[in-house]
Each structure stands twice: as C-alpha cells, then as structure tokens.
Amino acid sequence: MTIVYDKSKGLTDAELHFCPGCTHGTVHKLVAEVLIELDVLDRSVGVVPVGCSALSYDYFNCDMQQASHGRAPAVATGIKRVNPELVVWTYQGDGDLASIGAAEIVHVAHRGEKITTIFINNAIYGMTGGQMAPTTLIGQKTTTSQDGRTVEHSGRPLKVAEMLATIDGAKFVERVSVDSPANIRKTKKAIKKAFELQLSGEGFGIVEILSTCPTNWALTPRDSIKWLRDNMMPYYPLGNLRSPEEAK
Amino acid sequence: MAKGKVTFNTDICKGCELCIDVCPVNIIVMDESMINVKGFHPATVIEMEKCIGCGNCAITCPDSVIKVERF
Ligand SMILES: Cc1ncc(C[n+]2csc(CCOP(=O)(O)OP(=O)(O)O)c2C)c(N)n1
Numbered sequence: 001m002t003i004v005y006d007k008s009k010g011l012t013d014a015e016l017h018f019c020p021g022c023t024h025g026t027v028h029k030l031v032a033e034v035l036i037e038l039d040v041l042d043r044s045v046g047v048v049p050v051g052c053s054a055l056s057y058d059y060f061n062c063d064m065q066q067a068s069h070g071r072a073p074a075v076a077t078g079i080k081r082v083n084p085e086l087v088v089w090t091y092q093g094d095g096d097l098a099s100i101g102a103a104e105i106v107h108v109a110h111r112g113e114k115i116t117t118i119f120i121n122n123a124i125y126g127m128t129g130g131q132m133a134p135t136t137l138i139g140q141k142t143t144t145s146q147d148g149r150t151v152e153h154s155g156r157p158l159k160v161a162e163m164l165a166t167i168d169g170a171k172f173v174e175r176v177s178v179d180s181p182a183n184i185r186k187t188k189k190a191i192k193k194a195f196e197l198q199l200s201g202e203g204f205g206i207v208e209i210l211s212t213c214p215t216n217w218a219l220t221p222r223d224s225i226k227w228l229r230d231n232m233m234p235y236y237p238l239g240n241l242r243s244p245e246e247a248k
Numbered sequence: 249m250a251k252g253k254v255t256f257n258t259d260i261c262k263g264c265e266l267c268i269d270v271c272p273v274n275i276i277v278m279d280e281s282m283i284n285v286k287g288f289h290p291a292t293v294i295e296m297e298k299c300i301g302c303g304n305c306a307i308t309c310p311d312s313v314i315k316v317e318r319f
Pocket residue numbers: 050051052053069092093094095096097120122124125126127128133213
C-alpha cells in the first residue's frame with residue numbers, strides 16, 4: 001500500500017477558515033508541499049498582508065510575518081536582505097497586490113529581489129465583502145460595480161503577469177489556474193520553479209494563480225470553477241511569460 | 249487497473265462538492281444520511297472497489313480532507 005496523497009507536513013493541524021470550496025486552501029497546500037519537497041520549510045518565511053489569507057500564519061508550518069495592506073514585498077525585501085539564507089515569499093490577493101500594493105510589487109521586481117510571490121487573482125476583494133478589484137472583469141457585478149464593471153468608469157482589468165514580465169528583474173513570471181487536477185499539478189510545478197529560482201539566486205519570481213471566491217461571486221463552488229474557466233481564462237491566458245532562460 | 253482506497257476526515261469536510269466532479273470513476277457522493285460537526289453533508293465514496301487511486305479528489309480538496317492510498 002503506497003500513500004498517493006495525504007495532508008502536507010508543511011501545514012499545521014489547524015482547520016482552514018476559508019469558505020467552502022475556496023481555492024485559497026488549494027494553493028496553501030501547494031505552497032506547503034513545495035517547501036517540503038525542496039527541503040526549505042525550516043528556513044522559509046512567508047509574508048502575508050491583509051485579505052482572506054491574513055490568517056495564514058496559523059496554517060503554514062514555518063515562520064510567518066504579517067505585513068500591512070500591499071506592503072508584503074517591502075517587508076519581504078527587508079527579511080531577505082538581512083538574512084539571504086532564508087527562503088522568503090509573499091502570498092498576496094489581487095486587491096492587495098494590484099491596487100494599494102502596485103508600487104511595491106513593481107519595485108520588488110524592478111530591483112530583482114530574490115523573493116517569491118504567490119499572487120491570488122480571484123477578480124475581487126474577498127475579505128472585505130466583494131468590492132471591485134483592478135482585476136475585476138468587464139461586466140462583473142460586485143458591491144461597488146452593481147451594474148457590472150465598465151471600461152468608461154474603471155478601465156480594463158489589469159493584467160499583472162504581463163505587466164511584470166516587462167521588468168528585467170522579474171526572472172520568472174507565469175500565470176496558472178487551480179480549476180482542474182491537471183492545472184493544479186501545473187500550478188505546483190510553477191510554484192516550485194519560482195522557489196528554485198530564488199534558491200539559485202537569479203532574481204524575482206511570481207506565480208499568478210486564477211482562483212475562485214464562491215462567496216462573493218455568489219456562486220456555488222462548482223459553478224465558480226465554471227465561471228473561472230468561462231470568464232477569467234479567456235481574459236487572463238495561462239502560460240509562462242518569463243523564465244530564466246528567456247530572461248537572460 | 250490499480251486499486252485505490254480513500255479516507256475522509258469527515259469532521260472537517262465543508263461539503264463543497266469539488267471532489268465529486270474530478271473523480272474519473274464517479275464514486276464520490278455527498279452523504280445525505282449524516283451531518284458533520286460543521287453542519288455539512290460530508291463527502292463519501294460508494295463502491296470503493298472501483299477506486300483507481302488517482303488522487304484527483306485529494307489534490308482538489310481545498311481542506312485536505314482526503315487521504316488516498318494505492319495497492
Ligand atoms: C490600509 C488598509 N486599507 C484597507 C484595508 C481593508 N482590507 C482588508 S483585506 C482587503 C483586500 C482584500 O482583497 P484581496 O487582496 O483581493 O484578498 P482576497 O480576500 O480576495 O483574497 C482590504 C481592502 C486594510 N486592512 N488596510
């Protein structure tokens with residue numbers, strides 16, 4: 001009898017507070033599994049700002065640091081520069097990273113900081129009750145775009161991975177999705193590559209993950225997966241935008 | 249075909265049903281005969297002998313409810 005899958009030792013025994021079917025939990029598992037597989041859990045430090053992942057320090061079996069809204073890349077920069085032996089990563093939502101934290105993420109990439117960013121794009125501010133984010137799609141109804149987002153009022157959704165891929169210091173940029181077992185496996189591979197890049201000291205790496213927010217999308221978890229496929233994937237194409245070979 | 253065995257940590261299942269859609273042999277259902285401590289009908293397997301131990305259900309579960317073994 002071989003074990004095909006069991007809960008990762010990179011996670012604590014705490015039960016996740018996320019809503020049923022929220023893919024934040026899926027991504028938490030992947031990050032934990034990768035840190036174990038790379039054997040760096042005991043020297044890794046995760047930095048989480050605000051958002052539904054704000055309680056992640058209870059879930060990851062490694063040191064964690066809270067940061068204020070959008071500032072995780074700046075805090076991570078400090079931690080990494082003081083102790084380069086540490087494996088430092090940020091875990092940020094789209095309301096956090098693409099809005100109030102837009103400057104921090106651009107400049108962490110610009111400086112080529114040797115950290116890894118896990119970026120959860122669920123097209124909404126989840127924690128605060130479903131407001132429009134820079135990543136909210138055209139026509140998407142949120143509590144602050146009740147008739148649907150319009151280009152006239154709010155512009156077009158920000159493509160973070162494409163934007164960061166233009167910056168030289170960003171050595172690994174990939175957009176993935178956790179909508180199916182195959183894509184979850186690909187997401188894990190991308191997260192692993194981003195961490196490996198940090199370990200080899202090449203520069204900044206970010207993985208943008210298309211994710212669901214069933215509660216604020218007002219859909220069942222299963223319908224949320226379908227909504228992600230039908231609406232997010234066409235606008236946010238999956239794929240690698242920058243890898244070390246190409247970035248040289 | 250490989251044989252698999254799945255075990256559910258029933259108490260922490262949130263009844264999201266995401267595991268149902270990814271099972272290639274369609275053996276996962278929600279157990280409507282019980283309600284767990286969280287107040288959900290938890291996921292369970294019917295016809296365990298059909299399980300191929302692919303791991304899809306466990307990989308997909310956001311809450312690490314499922315353990316999969318293969319023999
Ligand atoms: C300075 C500051 N402004 C506003 C907030 C309120 N706030 C908490 S979480 C959040 C954004 C959450 O959205 P996102 O980053 O997309 O995370 P999600 O919950 O969707 O994963 C905001 C605006 C705050 N905590 N601090």
